[in-house]
Amino acid sequence: MNRDDGTLPARLHPSLVRDHQFPTVGFGRRGFARREVRRFLLRLALELASLHREVTRLTEENTRLKRLLRDRRSAQANRPPC
Template identity: 70%
Template sequence: MTRGTDSDGTLPSRLHPSLVRDHKFPSARFGRRGLDPQEVRRFQHRVALEMATLHQEVARLTDENTRVKRVLRDWRSGRANQRQS
């Protein structure tokens, strides 16, 4: 089992910074030196997908935060106008 993998050898469902930082790639097959290029590319693809998902979530939450702030500002403005009346 490679460090950072589940007991069945698969990657966990969510990537965490420590998993990316500590991931160990298996050695290449017999007769080759270094890391298995296919394994490295698969991990890079996984990291890229996770990062894309996180970027989309940050953008969604930023938009939601902007909407909530706008509604709160409008509500406060309406309350202030009611008090002045």
């Protein structure tokens, strides 16, 4: 979610989520400002989606590198001695 000035907000940190305070609705009503809650939840969902994509990418990269290392070790083990 972009800020009004077009920049992206800082990444969400667990403490920001834990400590976030929603504004209450106006006088005579109970609860939180529904729009603020929805905005925050949307931001949280976008951040989680981004983190999940990054974890998937890093897991795939890790698998690829492990396979490459295993193949290289196997190729060296199968080399005839010099």
